[in-house]
Amino acid sequence: MRPTADSSAKEAEAAPPIRSLRHLVAGQWRTGDGEELVDLNPARPHETVAVGRLARDRDLDEAVTAAREAFPRWAATPPHARGRILDRAAGVIEAHADQWGEELAREEGKTRDEGVGEVRRAAEIFRYYAGEASRPVGEVFASPRPGEQIHVVHRPVGTVAVVTPFNFPAAIPAWKIAPALGYGNTVVWKPASLVPLLAVRLAEALVEAGLPDGVLSLLIGDGSLGGRLVEHPGVDAVTFTGSTGVGRGLIAACGRMARPVQTEMGGKNAAVVLADADLELAVREVLAGAFRATGQKCTATSRLIVQEPVADAFLAQLTKRAAALRVGDPLDPATEMGPVVTLEARDRIQHAVDAAAARPGVDVLTGGRRYDDDRTAGAFVPPTVVELAGDDPLWREELFGPVLAVRRAGDTREALALADDSEFGLSAAVFTDDLRAVTAAMDGLEVGVLHINSETAGADPHVPFGGARQSAYGPKEQGRAAREFFTRTTTVYLRGSGGPLL
Ligand code: UN1
Numbered sequence: 001m002r003p004t005a006d007s008s009a010k011e012a013e014a015a016p017p018i019r020s021l022r023h024l025v026a027g028q029w030r031t032g033d034g035e036e037l038v039d040l041n042p043a044r045p046h047e048t049v050a051v052g053r054l055a056r057d058r059d060l061d062e063a064v065t066a067a068r069e070a071f072p073r074w075a076a077t078p079p080h081a082r083g084r085i086l087d088r089a090a091g092v093i094e095a096h097a098d099q100w101g102e103e104l105a106r107e108e109g110k111t112r113d114e115g116v117g118e119v120r121r122a123a124e125i126f127r128y129y130a131g132e133a134s135r136p137v138g139e140v141f142a143s144p145r146p147g148e149q150i151h152v153v154h155r156p157v158g159t160v161a162v163v164t165p166f167n168f169p170a171a172i173p174a175w176k177i178a179p180a181l182g183y184g185n186t187v188v189w190k191p192a193s194l195v196p197l198l199a200v201r202l203a204e205a206l207v208e209a210g211l212p213d214g215v216l217s218l219l220i221g222d223g224s225l226g227g228r229l230v231e232h233p234g235v236d237a238v239t240f241t242g243s244t245g246v247g248r249g250l251i252a253a254c255g256r257m258a259r260p261v262q263t264e265m266g267g268k269n270a271a272v273v274l275a276d277a278d279l280e281l282a283v284r285e286v287l288a289g290a291f292r293a294t295g296q297k298c299t300a301t302s303r304l305i306v307q308e309p310v311a312d313a314f315l316a317q318l319t320k321r322a323a324a325l326r327v328g329d330p331l332d333p334a335t336e337m338g339p340v341v342t343l344e345a346r347d348r349i350q351h352a353v354d355a356a357a358a359r360p361g362v363d364v365l366t367g368g369r370r371y372d373d374d375r376t377a378g379a380f381v382p383p384t385v386v387e388l389a390g391d392d393p394l395w396r397e398e399l400f401g402p403v404l405a406v407r408r409a410g411d412t413r414e415a416l417a418l419a420d421d422s423e424f425g426l427s428a429a430v431f432t433d434d435l436r437a438v439t440a441a442m443d444g445l446e447v448g449v450l451h452i453n454s455e456t457a458g459a460d461p462h463v464p465f466g467g468a469r470q471s472a473y474g475p476k477e478q479g480r481a482a483r484e485f486f487t488r489t490t491t492v493y494l495r496g497s498g499g500p501l502l
Contacts, residue, residue, distance in 0.1 A: 015047060016103075016106075018048050018049070018050060018051055019039075019049065019050035019051075019103075019197055019200075020050065020051065020052060021037060021039070021050050021051065021052025021053075021196045021197065021200060021220055022052065022200060023055050023059055023217075023218055023219050023220055024203045024207070024216065024217055024218040025059055025062050025063045025066060025217050025218075025219070026062060026063070026065075026066035026213055026214050026217070027066070027207075027212070027213025027214055028213075030059070031052065031053060032052060032053040032054060032055050032056070032059060032220070033053055033056065034053050034054030034055055034056045034221070035053065035054045036051065036052075036053055036054075037051065037052050037053060037054055037193060037196065037220065038051050039051065039052075039107050039194070039195075039196055039197055040107075040342075041106050041107065041109075042108070042109040042338075042339040042340065042341055042342055042343075042378060042379040043106075043109060043328075043329045043330055043331075043338060043339050043378045043379070043380075044329075044377070044378060045342075045343055045377065045378065045379065046377075047106075049103070049106050049107045049197060050107070050196060050197040050200075052196065052220060054193070054220060054221045054222060054225070055219040055220055055221045055225060057225075057228065059219055060188075060219060060221075060225065060228060060229060060232065061232075063188045063217035063219055064159060064188055064217075064229075064232050064234035064235060065234065066213070066214035066217060067159040067186040067187065067188050067214055067215070067217060067234070068158075068159050068186070068234050069214055070186050070212060070213065070214030070215045071156075071158055071159060071185070071186045073212070074156075074181075074184060074185075074186055074212065074215050075155070075156045075184040075185075077184070078133070079132065079133035079137075079182070079183075079184070080133040082133070082181065082182055082184065083129070083130040083131065083132060083133040083182065084130070085181075085206070085209045085210050085211055086126045086127070086129050086130035086178055086181065086182055086209070087126070087127060087130035087209075088208075088209035088210060089126050089205045089206045089208075089209035089211070090123040090124070090126035090127040090130060091123075091209075092204075092205040092208050092209055093119060093120075093122055093123040093126065093170075093174075093202070093205045094119075094120060094123040096119070096201065096205070097116050097119045097120050097123070098116055100115075100119045100170070100198065100201045101115035101116030101117070101118065101119045101120075102115060102116070102331065103115075103197050103198065103201065104118060104119060104169055104170060104195075104198050105330040105331060105338065106330070106331070107169070107194070107195050107196075107197050107198065108166060108167070108169055108194070108195050108198075108341060109294060109296075109330055109338040109339040109340060109341055109379065110293045110294065110296075110330060110338050111330045111335050111336070111337070111338050112330055112331050112333070113333075114292065114293055114330075114338075115330070118168060118169075118170050118171050119170050121170070121171045121174075121461070122170040122171050122173070122174035122202065123174075124461050125171065125174040125175050125178050125461045125478075126174055126178045128178070128461045128462055128479075129178035129179050129181075129182035129482075130178075130182070132179075132182045132183070133182075135480070137153070137154060138151060138152050138153045138154055138489075139151070139152040140152075143493070143495075145495070146499075146500045147495050147496065147499055147500030147501070148493060148494065148495040149494045149495070150491060150492065150493055150494070151491075151492040151494055152489050152490070152491050152492070153489065153490050153492060154183070154483060154487035154488070154489055155184070155487060155488055155489070155490060156183050156184030156185040156486065156487060156488075157185055157236050157237045157260065157486065157487065157488050158185060158186070158236030158237065159185065159186050159187070159188065159234060159235055159236050159237075160180045160185045160186070160187050160188075160235070160236065160237045160238070160239060160486070161187075161188055161190070161229045161230050161232070161235045161237070161238045161239070162176045162177055162180065162187050162188070162189040162190070162239055163189075163190050163191075163226045163229065163230065163238070163239070163240040163241075163242065163250075164176065164189070164190075164191045164192060164199075164240075164241055164242075165192050165241050165242040165243075166192035166194040166195045166296075166341050167293065167296045167297060167298075167341070167400075168297075169191065169192075169195035169198035169199065170198050170201075170202060172241050173189065173191060173199065173202055174202070175459075175461070175465075175477055175478050175482075176239045176241075176477070177189060177202070177206075177216065179477075179478075179482035179483070179486045180239070180486050181206075181211070181215065181216065182486075183482075183483060183486040183487050184487075185236075185237075185486055186214065186215050186216070187215070187216045187217070188216075188217045188219065188229060188232075188235070189203075189216065189217065189218050189219070190219050190220075190221055190225055190226045190229050191218070191220065192242075193220060193221065193222050194341055194342065196220045199218055199220065200218070200220075203216060203218040223246065227249075227250075227253075230250050230253055230254065231253055231257070235259070236259070236260075237259065237260040237261070237262075237485070237486075238250060238254055238259060238260070238261045238262070239261075239262045239263075239477075239485065240261070240262070240263045240264070241263070241264040241265075241298070242263075242264075242265065243265065243266060244265040244266040244398070244424075244470055244471075247263040247264075247265040247473065248265075250263060251263060251473050260474070260485065261473065261474055262473070262474035262475055262477070262485045263472060263473045263474060264298065264465075264466060264467065264471070264472050264477065265298070265467070265470065265471055265472060265473070266298060266398040266424055266426075266470065266471060267297075267298040267299060267300070267302070267398060267424050267426035267427065267467065267471050268302050268303055268395075268396065268397070268398050268422045268423075268424045269289075269299060269300060269301055269302060269303065269424070269426055269427045269428055269429075269447075269456040269457075270301070270303040270304070270305055270418070270419035270422070270428050270429070270456075271285070271286050271289060271301045271303070271304050271305070271428070271429040271430075271431065271455070271456060272305045272409075272415045272416065272418075272419050272428070272429065272430045272431065272432075272441070273286070273304070273305070273306045273307065273310065273314055273431045274307050274412060274415060274430070274431060274432040274434060274437055275307040275308075275309045275310050276432055276433060276434055277310065277431035277432050277433075277453075278431070278433075278453070279310060279313065279314055279317065280317075281431070281453065282314065282431040282453075283314065283317045283318050283321060285429065285431070285453070285454055285455040286301055286304060286318060286404075286429075286455065287318065287321055287322060287325070288455045288457070289301030289429065289455030289456045289457050290302065290304075290322075290383070290385075290402065290403075290404040291322065291325060291336075291337050291383050291402050292337075292455075292457065293457075294337055294338055294339065294340050294381070294401065294402050295340075295399075295400065295401045295402035295403060295404075296340060296341065296400050296401065297457050298398075298426055298467075298471070299426055299427045299449065299456055299457040299458065299459070300400075300456065300457055301404065301429065301455060301456045301457070302398065302399065302403065302404060302405065303395065303404070303405050303406075303407075303418075303419070303422070304318075304385075304404055304405070304406045304407075305406075305407055305408075305409050305415045305418045305419055306406065306407075306408055306409070307408075307409055307410075307411070307412070307415055308408050308409065308410055311408045315365060315385075315387070315406065318385060319365045319366040319385050322366050322367065322383040322384075322385055322404075323366045323367070323383070325337050325383050327371075327375070327380055327382060327383070328375065328380075329378075337383060337402065339378045339379035339380045339381070340379045340380075340381055340400075340401050340402075341379065342379055343379050345379060345400070345401065346379040346380065346381050346401075348399075349381050349399050349400075349401035349402075349403060350370055350381060352393070352394070352397070352399055352403075353367075353368050353384055353386065353394075353399075353403060354368075355393075356386060356392060356393065356394045357386075359392065360389075361388060361389030361390055361392070362386060362387075362388055362389070362392060362394070363386065363387040363388075363389075364384065364385075364386050365385040365386065365387055365406070366382075366383065366384065366385050367381075367382035367383050367384030367385065367402070367403075368382070368384045368386065369382065381401050381402055381403075382402070383402045384402060384403045384404065385404045385406060386403065386404070386405050386406065387406045387407070387408075388405055388406065388407050390407075392405070395407070395421075396422065396423070398424070412432075412434070412436075412437045412440070413440075416430075416437070416440055416441055416444055416445065419441075419445055420444065420445050420446060422469075423469060423470045424467065424469055424470050424471045425445075425446045425447045425448060425467050425468030425469035425470070425471050426447060426448055426449065426466075426467035426468075426471035426472070427447055427448065427449035427450065427451065427456040427457070427467070428441070428445050428447045428449075428450055428451070428456060429450075429451040429452075429453075429454060429455055429456045430450070430451070430452055430453075431453055432452075432453075433453075438452055446468045446469060447467065447468055448464075448465070448466045448467035448468050448471065448472060448476070449465065449466075449467070459478060460478075460479075461478055461479065462478070462479045462480075463478065463479045463481075464476040464477070464478060464479050464480075464481035465477045465478040465479075465481075466481075
């Protein structure tokens with residue numbers, strides 16, 4: 001619903017109470033005494049969702065100390081017992097999916113359905129890692145020496161710093177924290193300060209599930225606190241999802257300390273629509289990839305390559321459907337796309353589109369203009385499709401918003417070359433049933449995730465997720481792949497003292 005003066009007044013009356021933010025340190029909730037933090041609703045930036053105070057260095061030190069102290073006992077807890085706690089946490093998260101999903105929509109801006117879906121997804125991720133105790137725990141190799149076996153055992157790495165972004169306030173923390181804890185590590189977590197309420201909710205779920213004191217601490221703070229957490233002498237490993245700029249800084253800092261680091265960073269993901277594609281399917285999937293979550297996903301479709309023979313027809317359909325998307329308040333069930341996360345993000349994205357529109361060879365097919373109706377007060381950016389005649393900053397720079405840059409290609413080879421023309425390499429999508437094109441994409445596109453006939457976004461909990469090139473650094477996330485980062489191995493040469501018995 002686009003708020004009219006009347007409906008805004010009603011909504012204000014019905015607005016849920018302002019929540020209080022808190023930190024979790026050594027098993028205790030505390031209010032913190034740093035600067036004030038006001039968590040605003042990007043659809044109605046005058047509406048406060050939650051308030052609190054930032055954590056300070058003293059909280060950070062205490063959280064890291066508590067995590068180190070809790071580590072030996074947690075690491076020695078049988079994985080089945082750890083798994084039972086993760087499973088109970090999954091149950092708590094699921095039971096609150098409607099309420100927390102709505103809170104997520106209010107603080108982040110994605111639609112209510114997307115928010116509820118994301119909270120359910122977080123529960124699913126906790127449940128996956130709860131089951132890890134029933135899966136193999138290591139490898140056994142044959143030995144060249146009689147009477148000996150060689151075992152590779154996995155051990156937790158210690159205290160892990162978890163730093164998470166605003167765009168998936170539930171799912172990304174879940175896919176870092178669940179494996180970290182499941183494999184026996186303790187965690188100090190610093191979420192993006194734009195989405196603190198969902199962080200409190202996830203921590204509450206783990207406390208309610210019976211997580212021992214100190215095993216997880218939550219510190220709400222700004223980027224500088226995140227930097228100090230990453231460099232804290234008591235931290236053994238760092239996992240981060242966020243911007244490429246911040247990620248590279250963390251990688252450098254961790255490199256100086258020889259500290260294991262895993263980062264998930266930017267993307268400029270291409271969808272390729274070849275001439276034989278099912279155009280109706282491709283339109284639907286490209287729309288979803290580009291505009292779900294308001295394009296604020298590192299896996300979002302932000303580049304589109306269309307093969308010439310179908311380009312006019314495809315772009316006509318796509319722009320018509322993009323222009324018809326209902327953009328508005330995330331809590332209105334009719335809304336298909338919410339705002340971006342802040343007014344600053346809106347202005348930055350809008351500015352980049354304005355600058356592009358002024359360059360020759362750039363044609364804004366739909367969107368591109370600020371709303372001049374009752375959405376002006378919110379952080380709304382229209383679904384925008386821009387055709388480029390050639391290279392352009394819009395082709396290269398990640399905007400993290402609902403903006404799709406389009407180019408045309410003559411043949412399959414050119415289309416795939418354009419898809420691969422990026423410093424990033426997170427995901428790509430190819431729409432075709434042509435086997436040669438599919439195998440060429442599998443062999444030739446340097447991406448961590450490839451979709452054939454589906455949108456570029458999405459990540460199932462049980463399979464590896466992560467990018468190539470500048471999109472990622474370190475081992476992949478999710479599924480069994482997460483074990484590589486969250487454990488270290490010991491190779492054990494095992495034999496009795498008296499030589500072989502048989
Ligand atoms: C998805 O595509 O559903 O930050 C998940 C991001 C990614 C997660 C994408 N790490 O957008």
